[in-house]
Amino acid sequence: MKIALGVGGGIAAYKAAEIARALMERGAAVEVILTAAAEEFVRPLTFAALTSRKVITSLFASSSAEDVLSSSVEHIRVAQENDVLLVAPATADLMAKFAHGLADDFLSTLYLAFTGRVILAPAMNTNMWNHPATQANVATLAARGHVILPPDSGPLACGTVGPGRLPDPVRIAEATIDLANRRRDLEGETILITAGPTQEPIDPVRFISNRSSGKMGYALAAAAAARGARVILISGPVELDPPYGVELVRVVTALEMHEAVMKHLAESTIIVKAAAVADYHIAKPPLQKIKKTMARMSLELDPTPDILAEVGRKKGDRLLIGFAAETSNLVEEGRRKLETKNCDMVVANLINLEGTGFGAEENEVTLVMRTGEVAPLARLSKREVANLIFDHALKLRLALHATQ
Numbered sequence: 001m002k003i004a005l006g007v008g009g010g011i012a013a014y015k016a017a018e019i020a021r022a023l024m025e026r027g028a029a030v031e032v033i034l035t036a037a038a039e040e041f042v043r044p045l046t047f048a049a050l051t052s053r054k055v056i057t058s059l060f061a062s063s064s065a066e067d068v069l070s071s072s073v074e075h076i077r078v079a080q081e082n083d084v085l086l087v088a089p090a091t092a093d094l095m096a097k098f099a100h101g102l103a104d105d106f107l108s109t110l111y112l113a114f115t116g117r118v119i120l121a122p123a124m125n126t127n128m129w130n131h132p133a134t135q136a137n138v139a140t141l142a143a144r145g146h147v148i149l150p151p152d153s154g155p156l157a158c159g160t161v162g163p164g165r166l167p168d169p170v171r172i173a174e175a176t177i178d179l180a181n182r183r184r185d186l187e188g189e190t191i192l193i194t195a196g197p198t199q200e201p202i203d204p205v206r207f208i209s210n211r212s213s214g215k216m217g218y219a220l221a222a223a224a225a226a227r228g229a230r231v232i233l234i235s236g237p238v239e240l241d242p243p244y245g246v247e248l249v250r251v252v253t254a255l256e257m258h259e260a261v262m263k264h265l266a267e268s269t270i271i272v273k274a275a276a277v278a279d280y281h282i283a284k285p286p287l288q289k290i291k292k293t294m295a296r297m298s299l300e301l302d303p304t305p306d307i308l309a310e311v312g313r314k315k316g317d318r319l320l321i322g323f324a325a326e327t328s329n330l331v332e333e334g335r336r337k338l339e340t341k342n343c344d345m346v347v348a349n350l351i352n353l354e355g356t357g358f359g360a361e362e363n364e365v366t367l368v369m370r371t372g373e374v375a376p377l378a379r380l381s382k383r384e385v386a387n388l389i390f391d392h393a394l395k396l397r398l399a400l401h402a403t404q
């Protein structure tokens with residue numbers, strides 16, 4: 001996969017070096033173009049050393065008379081050879097040029113000559129971002145089908161606080177790779193995904209929770225969105241940024257999770273229940289903090305609604321995928337859950353394997369399916385596991401419809 005990385009003249013230009021590196025680590029070949037203003041912030045040498053390639057900095061210096069005679073015009077070559085044009089940081093100036101078709105330097109000329117997918121990561125002062133001129137240009141570029149990665153909010157280098165920060169370089173690199181690899185086989189689907197733990201209050205300051213990090217659910221949401229699905233991600237409290245393009249519904253307790261799932265059930269075509277929802281809670285937690293006065297205390301817990309079982313009863317012909325975190329008898333437990341909760345697939349994993357499961361970057365799961373098929377997957381990144389779950393889900397739905 002070949003990516004042209006255009007770097008604009010903003011304070012965040014230094015982060016483009018990390019983006020180039022993250023892209024290369026994910027197997028992309030990267031060709032870097034610096035605008036004249038970008039060169040005021042970062043040097044071509046950094047990018048040349050990172051990418052082992054010449055860095056383009058000028059429209060005319062890059063195409064000599066001999067090159068032109070041998071019909072090698074550099075901005076046309078770059079446009080033809082690359083699959084994706086990523087511009088990060090995309091300055092207000094560059095977006096104005098792109099929106100209006102100006103072509104007075106290498107990057108803006110390349111933009112006009114480029115027919116592949118374009119992804120822009122704007123970064124600038126909050127007032128510049130909010131200005132109607134910038135917003136109109138962003139809307140024009142989005143309407144052309146370009147992917148715009150909206151800036152994060154937070155303290156900016158210029159001293160203001162608000163939207164304008166370049167998102168994390170790894171997130172930008174992953175969104176770009178997704179765009180380059182995009183399979184659109186989940187287009188038309190609305191996928192409801194639950195993720196993370198729930199927190200059940202004991203009193204206003206304490207709660208009962210579990211070790212779920214939400215990483216598997218967020219990986220599923222990112223994979224589904226990248227493959228064209230509309231994704232509704234219902235998430236318990238986690239320390240993760242939501243993937244681009246998903247509709248995030250934040251919840252805290254099992255009761256809130258239940259309410260959110262039931263609210264969105266009708267509009268979904270596939271439901272993936274990757275959240276670790278508390279089985280028990282304190283039905284009426286006290287409104288005042290419990291004081292340390294008792295020698296011993298016990299908590300009375302009541303069951304929470306069984307969301308998976310209720311979705312199983314109400315699902316109709318929707319595809320329901322449940323998760324089972326087990327410590328033994330993976331396939332039997334998966335089959336039992338499949339039957340008792342009316343799931344179409346259960347993703348079962350052993351949580352006592354080192355380096356997988358809760359909080360880990362990788363997972364090793366076995367897919368137990370309604371058709372009787374059992375598919376043990378190798379240990380893979382959660383993102384790869386997510387893609388394989390959807391590959392199997394699409395095949396499973398075809399098989400289930402064929403037998404109806």
Ligand SMILES: Cc1cc2nc3c(=O)[nH]c(=O)nc-3n(C[C@H](O)[C@H](O)[C@H](O)COP(=O)(O)O)c2cc1C
Pocket residue numbers: 007008009010011012035036037038090091092093094123124125128
């Ligand atoms: C110190 C400094 C920081 C700047 N930071 C930004 C920025 O973060 N985003 C932006 O859109 N413009 C920023 N600018 C303004 C751009 O450098 C200016 O608009 C320039 O023409 C952009 O050129 P380019 O889009 O061709 O790279 C900054 C200017 C200076 C002097």
